[in-house]
Amino acid sequence: MTRLNFTLIWCVGFISLLCHQRVEHHSYGRYFYDALETIHGQGLEPIDRQPLFDAAIRGMTSQLDQHSGFVSRKNRQAYQSELDQHFSGVGIEVHYDAEKKRIVVANTIVGHPHPAHDAGMRRGDQIVAVNGVPVAGKPLDEAMQLIKGPAGETVRVSVLHEGETKPVELNIERQEIQVDSVVGDVRRDDGSWSYLLDTKPPIAYVRIKSFGEGTSQQLRTVLEKLQKEGKLQALVVPMAVLVNGESASASEIFAACMQDHARAVIVGSRSYGKGSVQKMYPMESGESILKLTTASYWRPSNKNIHKGKLAKDSEDWGVRPDTGYDLPLTEEQEKKRREARSDRDAFRIGATAEKPPKLDPQLAKAVELLEAKLREKN
Numbered sequence: 001m002t003r004l005n006f007t008l009i010w011c012v013g014f015i016s017l018l019c020h021q022r023v024e025h026h027s028y029g030r031y032f033y034d035a036l037e038t039i040h041g042q043g044l045e046p047i048d049r050q051p052l053f054d055a056a057i058r059g060m061t062s063q064l065d066q067h068s069g070f071v072s073r074k075n076r077q078a079y080q081s082e083l084d085q086h087f088s089g090v091g092i093e094v095h096y097d098a099e100k101k102r103i104v105v106a107n108t109i110v111g112h113p114h115p116a117h118d119a120g121m122r123r124g125d126q127i128v129a130v131n132g133v134p135v136a137g138k139p140l141d142e143a144m145q146l147i148k149g150p151a152g153e154t155v156r157v158s159v160l161h162e163g164e165t166k167p168v169e170l171n172i173e174r175q176e177i178q179v180d181s182v183v184g185d186v187r188r189d190d191g192s193w194s195y196l197l198d199t200k201p202p203i204a205y206v207r208i209k210s211f212g213e214g215t216s217q218q219l220r221t222v223l224e225k226l227q228k229e230g231k232l233q234a235l236v237v238p239m240a241v242l243v244n245g246e247s248a249s250a251s252e253i254f255a256a257c258m259q260d261h262a263r264a265v266i267v268g269s270r271s272y273g274k275g276s277v278q279k280m281y282p283m284e285s286g287e288s289i290l291k292l293t294t295a296s297y298w299r300p301s302n303k304n305i306h307k308g309k310l311a312k313d314s315e316d317w318g319v320r321p322d323t324g325y326d327l328p329l330t331e332e333q334e335k336k337r338r339e340a341r342s343d344r345d346a347f348r349i350g351a352t353a354e355k356p357p358k359l360d361p362q363l364a365k366a367v368e369l370l371e372a373k374l375r376e377k378n
Contacts, residue, residue: 032056035056036049036052036053036056039052040052050073054070054072054073054288057070057283057288057290058070061290061291061292064292064293065276065293065309067274067276067278067291067293068278068291068292068293069291070288070289070290070291071288071289071290071291072288073284073287073288076287076288076289079289082212083212083213084212084213084214085111085178085179085181085210085212085213085214085215086111086176086177086178086179086214087148087176087177087179088148088149088150088151088174088175088176088177089147089148089149089174089175089177090115090116090119090121090147090155090157090172090174090175090177091108091109091110091111091113091114091115091116091117091175091177092105092106092107092108092110092116092117092121092147093105093106093107093110094106094127094140094144095140096140101136101137102126102127102136103126103127103135103140103143104124104125104126104127105121105122105123105124105125105126105127105159106123106342106346107123107345107346107347108121108122108123108347109187109191109347110177110179110180111177111178111179111180112177112178112180113175113177114177114191115172115173115174115175116157116170116172117191117347119170119171119172120168120170121157121159121170121172122161122162123346123347123348124161124162125159125160125161125162126159126160127143127147127157127158127159128158128159128160128167129157129158129167130143130146130147130155130156130157130158131146131155131156132156133146148174149174150174151174151175151176152173152174152175153173153174154171154172154173154174155171155172155174156169156170156171156172157169157170157172158170178214180193180209180218181208181209181210181211181212181214181215181218182206182207182208182209182215182218182219182221182222183206183207183209183345184196184205184206184207184222185197185205185207185344186344187347187348191347195222195226197367199367199371201374203367203370203371204226205363206219206222206223208251208254211249211250211251238264238265238369238370238373238374239258239263239264239265239370240264240265240266240267240366240369240370241254241255241258241259241264241265241266241267242267242268242362242363242366243255243266243267243268243269243270243271243319243321244268244269244270244271244329244362245269245270245271245272246272247268247271247272247319248271248272248273248274249272249274249275251271252271252272252273252274252275252305252318252319253275253297253305255271255319256299256300256301256303256305256319257299257300259319259322260299260300260301261300265322265325265366265369266319266320266321266322266325267321267322267325267327267362267365267366267369268321268325268326268327268362268366269321269326269327269328269329269362270318270319270320270321270326270328271318271319271320272307272318273305273306273307273311273317273318274305274306274307275296275297275298275304275305275306275307275317276293276295276296276297276306277293277294277295277296277297278291278292278293278294279291279292279293279294303316304316304317305317305318305319325365325366325369327361327362327365329361329362333361336359337359337360337361337362339359340359340360341360
């Protein structure tokens with residue numbers, strides 16, 4: 001045996017020993033592999049390894065807190081687009097009309113650009129077919145997958161306008177849509193946001209719908225625009241922050257900081273109570289993501305934000321409105337508020353601001369507060 005062959009055999013044997021010791025140390029890894037291969041190879045019904053792997057990881061994360069989870073290969077791109085606040089498509093929001101069993105356009109402007117709107121699609125249109133494929137009876141997600149696709153490609157969408165009897169076919173070029181995360185009260189006729197309520201003096205109403213990579217820059221742009229127009233007075237001195245049970249995570253941290261530093265009055269109802277930190281671990285060579293809770297946020301006052309599984313209402317968690325500004329809504333009030341807000345979020349020619357929004361008692365309370373503060377200063 002040559003010296004080279006002996007050296008190679010020795011190296012292979014040493015590496016094999018290390019691998020054997022590593023597998024023995026992580027015996028559950030071997031058990032997992034054995035179970036996967038047994039089910040894949042011996043089960044009565046054939047099944048691929050991928051769905052078995054996905055189900056196993058989801059099963060493990062189900063034993064953790066509700067904010068940990070697994071983003072599979074299939075859902076990774078959509079999840080990343082949500083974080084990045086942009087996606088490739090035609091720029092619409094849709095909903096399923098269960099009563100009439102049809103897919104209806106809820107909004108044609110969700111950011112910039114807005115190719116569907118520019119091509120003639122309007123709120124209330126019924127989507128009939130995509131690239132010649134009828135969507136009647138298809139699940140909403142499946143129908144939307146037909147519309148989505150690479151930027152630069154054209155998709156043919158047949159729509160039935162409200163009041164019409166014959167569908168029209170729109171050729172829409174898919175584009176990269178930058179979603180608006182910082183929005184105002186209502187859109188102007190040109191599609192841009194109006195941030196001023198119809199009050200005297202004018203009060204700016206700036207809403208952060210979601211926090212993502214582009215949120216801080218979008219907010220900075222809006223504030224600079226208002227300042228340039230000389231309309232920033234009611235936004236900064238004084239300021240009210242609206243929260244409710246849907247305010248979670250970054251919005252709660254923001255509200256808590258503003259409250260603890262006495263920079264704003266908190267109005268509305270108690271927030272959700274999500275003050276945990278999720279770290280993203282790439283899996284399958286970056287094709288999927290393990291989302292794992294690794295830490296928690298605390299307020300500047302050293303109070304807890306996160307609501308644990310066994311937390312009581314009497315304990316510290318979330319963000320409570322300031323004294324005198326706690327205004328919880330009934331189910332009926334909340335339903336009407338949602339409907340009114342959805343209606344105002346949608347682009348409509350001739351939409352205007354109102355004073356104050358009658359179906360949003362919490363916003364009306366914040367407006368009342370700011371008007372009183374401004375009268376004091378004047």
